[in-house]
Amino acid sequence: DTGSAAAVPIDPRFDIAYVTPVTIGTPPQTLQLDFDTGSSDLWVFSSHTPTSQIRGQEIYTPDKSTTSKLLDGHTWSITYGDGSASRGNVYTDNFTVGGLAVASQAIQCAQQVSSSFTTEESIDGLLGLGFSTLNTVNPASQLTFFDNAKSKLGSPVFTADLKNKQAGTYDFGFIDKAKYTGEITYVPVNPDPGYWTFTSSGYAVGSGNFSGSPITGIADTGTSLVYLPTAIVTAYYRQVQGATNSRNYGGYVFPCSATLPPFTFGVGETKFTIPASYMSYAPVTDGSSTCFGGLQSSSGIGVNIWGDVALKAAFVVFNGANPPTLGWATK
Numbered sequence: 001d002t003g004s005a006a007a008v009p010i011d012p013r014f015d016i017a018y019v020t021p022v023t024i025g026t027p028p029q030t031l032q033l034d035f036d037t038g039s040s041d042l043w044v045f046s047s048h049t050p051t052s053q054i055r056g057q058e059i060y061t062p063d064k065s066t067t068s069k070l071l072d073g074h075t076w077s078i079t080y081g082d083g084s085a086s087r088g089n090v091y092t093d094n095f096t097v098g099g100l101a102v103a104s105q106a107i108q109c110a111q112q113v114s115s116s117f118t119t120e121e122s123i124d125g126l127l128g129l130g131f132s133t134l135n136t137v138n139p140a141s142q143l144t145f146f147d148n149a150k151s152k153l154g155s156p157v158f159t160a161d162l163k164n165k166q167a168g169t170y171d172f173g174f175i176d177k178a179k180y181t182g183e184i185t186y187v188p189v190n191p192d193p194g195y196w197t198f199t200s201s202g203y204a205v206g207s208g209n210f211s212g213s214p215i216t217g218i219a220d221t222g223t224s225l226v227y228l229p230t231a232i233v234t235a236y237y238r239q240v241q242g243a244t245n246s247r248n249y250g251g252y253v254f255p256c257s258a259t260l261p262p263f264t265f266g267v268g269e270t271k272f273t274i275p276a277s278y279m280s281y282a283p284v285t286d287g288s289s290t291c292f293g294g295l296q297s298s299s300g301i302g303v304n305i306w307g308d309v310a311l312k313a314a315f316v317v318f319n320g321a322n323p324p325t326l327g328w329a330t331k
């Protein structure tokens with residue numbers, strides 16, 4: 001079997017996140033989920049979520065599904081890097097993504113979500129595509145949709161073809177040659193503690209020389225920006241007129257009129273260039289002439305993160321074979 005579904009930016013003006021339609025239950029209930037390779041819980045706004053915490057999101061109602069089953073005594077609680085959080089109980093039900101079906105997928109129903117989820121009306125929940133070791137369900141952790149679907153897939157892979165300010169695609173079980181150019185460069189993945197961790201072969205700022213220093217980080221579709229070591233980030237913003245590291249805005253900002261250099265990163269021998277237009281993330285507040293950079297320092301995070309700003313510049317194969325690898329191709 002295979003599956004293919006659109007990854008749609010939640011805001012047409014800048015790519016803070018992408019959502020993908022899924023169906024849950026019988027008859028099918030359609031929700032838009034944020035596919036997140038940086039976590040491994042599949043959780044949804046639900047009939048168990050207090051209405052005071054719901055603002056326009058679609059919800060999953062297990063009682064309306066003839067195939068839902070309560071996973072008795074199981075609970076979950078998750079906190080994300082940006083401090084957002086949610087927790088709740090667990091059902092199993094039929095689940096499909098782009099035509100690919102899993103019969104008894106663990107669906108984590110939110111009984112509590114933090115305010116940033118309530119205010120993000122376009123996200124009805126998350127679908128974790130990290131390694132199942134990260135799943136937070138107690139007393140028995142649950143498998144991700146990808147792990148459940150693997151045995152049905154021609155090839156144990158999924159691919160991310162995220163695009164700038166337009167809909168891209170997540171494919172499951174096959175690699176679509178029409179979505180990339182040249183060859184796919186595969187690199188090793190360290191699945192511990194559960195992220196898609198790989199090592200980039202280096203970077204260049206604009207037309208500057210390529211620095212071959214290895215950068216270990218995670219490929220994370222659920223993170224909007226790229227977070228790299230401070231030395232790299234300062235080298236980048238040294239090339240941007242008027243750039244400052246703003247404590248007020250929590251990162252590097254610059255005049256929206258500034259000329260930005262592109263940013264190149266290496267995977268094996270292949271080089272990926274993030275165009276300057278992706279490197280200006282968004283005005284710090286609506287209508288401001290100060291813009292927030294798409295590249296920020298990872299010093300406060302503890303891990304380097306290749307988020308959507310970088311992933312948009314490539315076609316990425318998440319190969320769930322043993323051992324797992326990451327494939328990168330230009331497009």
Ligand SMILES: CC[C@H](C)[C@H](NC(=O)C[C@H](O)[C@H](CC1CCCCC1)NC(=O)CCNC(=O)[C@H](Cc1ccccc1)NC(=O)N1CCC(N)CC1)C(=O)NCc1cnc(C)nc1N
Pocket residue numbers: 016017034036037038039040078079080081082083084116120126134135136220221222223224225292
């Ligand atoms: C089992 C936990 C799981 C593995 C968890 N994984 C992650 O945090 C990475 C994961 O990819 C999550 C997935 C996000 C979570 C929020 C909702 C959207 C998806 N990524 C992050 O938290 C990275 C930082 N956040 C982001 O990048 C969010 C994503 C977002 C998008 C749309 C709407 C709201 C938020 N972007 C923003 O807040 N933006 C607004 C501000 C703008 N300047 C940039 C874009 C983890 O590491 N948690 C440990 C953890 C706990 N507590 C903290 C403080 N840090 C932690 N790392």
